[in-house]
Amino acid sequence: MLNLLIISDEAKELYTLFRSVRFTQHDSKQKDSSLERKSVNLGKYDLAFLDLDTENWQQRLLELRQQMPVIAFSGPDIEMAVEAMKLGASDFLVKPLTSEILSDVIDKHKKKILTHKYGFDEIIGTSALMQKVFGLIKKAAVSESTVLITGESGTGKEPVARAIHKWGPRKDQPFMTINCSAIPDTLLESELFGFEKGAFTGANYTKKGLLELANGGTVFFDEIGDVHPLFQAKVLRVLQEGEIMRIGGSHQIKVDVRIISATNKDLTVACKKGTFRDDLYYRLNVINIHLPPLRDRMEDVPLLVDHFIRKHASKRKDMLIKGITEDALNPLMNYSYPGNVRELENMIERAISFTNSPEILSSDLPSYLLQSPAPKRSSTTRLKGELAIIERELIWSALQESQGNISKAAASLGIFRQQLQRKIKNLKIAT
Ligand SMILES: Nc1ncnc2c1ncn2[C@@H]1O[C@H](COP(=O)(O)OP(=O)(O)O)[C@@H](O)[C@H]1O
Ligand SMILES: [Mg+2]
Incomplete structure (x- = not known):
């Protein structure tokens, strides 16, 4: 439910109309809805409707739009509409308002409002740990340092x-991602730096690399912890010199890119082991943002579940999936999520495609989740059952990490592919 603030001399009549679209939670104590009343707590509203026939509307608009999107409305007056939009109104409606017009405009703003209310941009979370992360994102966005x-x-x-990237000054410039673990070292270099025609067999044309294409924008090195030391040296050079050379090229090309990188490895350990250059590490780690595992912020689970239901509901053409039952939410609140948010998202996506009910049921969730032990383990639990549960969690987590690639998952678990396949079948793990 959204809380709407209505500011108009005709507020009374409008309330009836707003109630007909079922979105309003009108605060009855607040009779005139005017901002002069200092008691109005703006923080609790999600969206404001401002009548431009009220006095001092410009000043009110400026005040309100710091807190929430403002929809301005008035008679058909183009100049006023332009002025309102200039002052930061999100939309302009012409009187008389009707329930259709209201429903449309509220729907249009709803998604944006909800994601802002429950997270930052596309990142959902209201836990204290995530609020801290959002603060760091905002700080990082306005700086040019590496993250x-x-x-x-x-x-x-x-x-x-x-x-x-999106909240910083480079937002209108490209954002390019390079997934360092998915691309073999040899290709990584040509992807990143490009090549000149004739540089190697098969180079029949000149190709710009990602760093050149992203000029003015941001390059995101995903899984940077996985790259070879020789490649690390090349990345370091880009950071130090702000220049690149295409493979087979003869001159340096200036590039202006902001570097953001990510890793699930502990790079300080890799530096100690000598597999990661510490000079590169220091260059990359000017601002560090650490994302907490989902099990440390379980209070975000219900919001995430809601978000993923909305995100994936459209995959079902035959039925509208509206939510989840208490019964199904329970096991989701008592699970350790070795694969974190991605694991939760996969479960919800799968449940949506399997369910026969408009609300996800516990039977739509993976069976291992339902058998997952309660926090207090009984001493009579049989070892074999316990081991199977742990095994299943580890395998599931490895599969999440390898994005379903069985060979990769087997390698990270230290077993053979065939062994893993047999276990997946025996433990009835959905892949
Ligand atoms: N806080 C979040 N809110 C919404 N979706 C999220 C959140 N965290 C992760 N996701 C989802 O999980 C997916 C996996 O995240 P990803 O960035 O690939 O993880 P990794 O940290 O392994 O790189 C994202 O694409 C997104 O769909
Ligand atoms: Mg990733």
């Missing part, structure tokens, strides 16, 4: 990188 985003797999490092 290293750390955190377990599936904690949302990429959306954070995008938000930093």
